[in-house]
Amino acid sequence: MDYKSGFIAIVGRPNAGKSTLLNALIGKKIAIMTDTPNTTRNNIAGILTTRSAQYVFMDTPGIHKPQQQLGRVLNKNAYTAMEDCDVIAWIIDITQRFGPGDEFILKRIQTLHKPVLLLVNKIDKLPREKVLQALMDWQKRYDFNEIIPISAKDHQNLDELLNVFKNYLPQGAPLYPEEMVSDHDENFRICEIIREKILNRTEEEIPHSIAVVLEHKEMEEGKLHLMAMVIVDRDSQKGILIGKQGSKIKDIRIAAQRELKKMLNVPVDLELYVRVEKNWRNKEQKIKEFGLDELEQGVQ
Numbered sequence: 071m072d073y074k075s076g077f078i079a080i081v082g083r084p085n086a087g088k089s090t091l092l093n094a095l096i097g098k099k100i101a102i103m104t105d106t107p108n109t110t111r112n113n114i115a116g117i118l119t120t121r122s123a124q125y126v127f128m129d130t131p132g133i134h135k136p137q138q139q140l141g142r143v144l145n146k147n148a149y150t151a152m153e154d155c156d157v158i159a160w161i162i163d164i165t166q167r168f169g170p171g172d173e174f175i176l177k178r179i180q181t182l183h184k185p186v187l188l189l190v191n192k193i194d195k196l197p198r199e200k201v202l203q204a205l206m207d208w209q210k211r212y213d214f215n216e217i218i219p220i221s222a223k224d225h226q227n228l229d230e231l232l233n234v235f236k237n238y239l240p241q242g243a244p245l246y247p248e249e250m251v252s253d254h255d256e257n258f259r260i261c262e263i264i265r266e267k268i269l270n271r272t273e274e275e276i277p278h279s280i281a282v283v284l285e286h287k288e289m290e291e292g293k294l295h296l297m298a299m300v301i302v303d304r305d306s307q308k309g310i311l312i313g314k315q316g317s318k319i320k321d322i323r324i325a326a327q328r329e330l331k332k333m334l335n336v337p338v339d340l341e342l343y344v345r346v347e348k349n350w351r352n353k354e355q356k357i358k359e360f361g362l363d364e365l366e367q368g369v370q
């Protein structure tokens with residue numbers, strides 16, 4: 071039997087395009103996408119099953135210099151995915167200079183002795199000569215198994231990318247049922263959609279300080295009633311999130327409700343509340359309670 075299956079960890083600096091790539095490869099919205107760096111917090115497995123291979127992609131939080139306990143947990147989530155996978159796909163943004171974040175990742179992969187494929191993303195943003203130059207520069211930095219220029223946004227080179235991945239996967243039967251596209255359940259995806267709408271509608275101060283917890287979910291007379299709590303870590307953030315006469319939170323609620331209706335295919339009635347949990351990102355117990363520590367959840 072020459073069927074292949076295995077884990078591919080998609081790692082990279084914040085904003086390199088990991089979630090965009092994952093969604094493009096799977097063809098469904100698995101991970102939320104925003105312009106805010108460090109959006110992804112959990113290792114989300116997107117699963118793609120074809121006639122010849124099953125690719126299990128782990129979308130990891132952007133590796134960065136942590137300033138709080140939450141940042142350390144997020145980096146740890148990414149490292150765990152790197153240790154447990156068969157292939158590491160390191161995605162970089164071609165428009166960004168090589169920086170300390172890249173140095174950090176480079177050091178890490180050197181210790182792991184696994185195939186490393188470098189995905190040079192966002193090539194749609196630069197002329198061809200510049201792309202070629204960047205590919206040559208990266209080639210000098212590490213003995214990558216492959217360097218593949220892509221545009222996750224424009225779906226450039228993605229079929230070729232899948233073929234290359236397949237070459238590095240071990241032989242074996244599928245690891246997950248064919249129809250499964252993600253290992254996260256519906257409740258998780260509901261919270262992520264709400265979080266995405268908040269991130270897309272708030273400025274710098276808010277994004278990293280929020281967590282979303284689903285408190286209630288009930289189907290009643292053909293309508294899904296949802297109640298979610300948005301946690302912030304300062305009083306001032308609560309005011310920002312709620313907005314003038316509740317306008318901001320209403321806008322978030324309506325946008326989330328619309329997308330959830332589409333995703334779940336039923337009418338949705340969403341209620342949102344905001345609660346302050348002072349300095350929660352430095353409290354291990356809270357990080358676990360909000361489901362952000364992968365190791366605690368036994369994911370993978």
Ligand SMILES: Nc1nc2c(ncn2[C@@H]2O[C@H](COP(=O)(O)OP(=O)(O)OP(=O)(O)O)[C@@H](O)[C@H]2O)c(=O)[nH]1
Binds near residue numbers: 131132191224
């Ligand atoms: N032009 C262009 N933009 C892209 C491409 N891929 C991603 N982007 C944009 O880059 C931004 C970040 O993309 P994400 O996929 O959220 O990045 P990420 O690496 O998952 O980010 P974190 O979750 O913060 O670690 C978004 O605005 C994307 O639309 C690409 O190929 N070309």
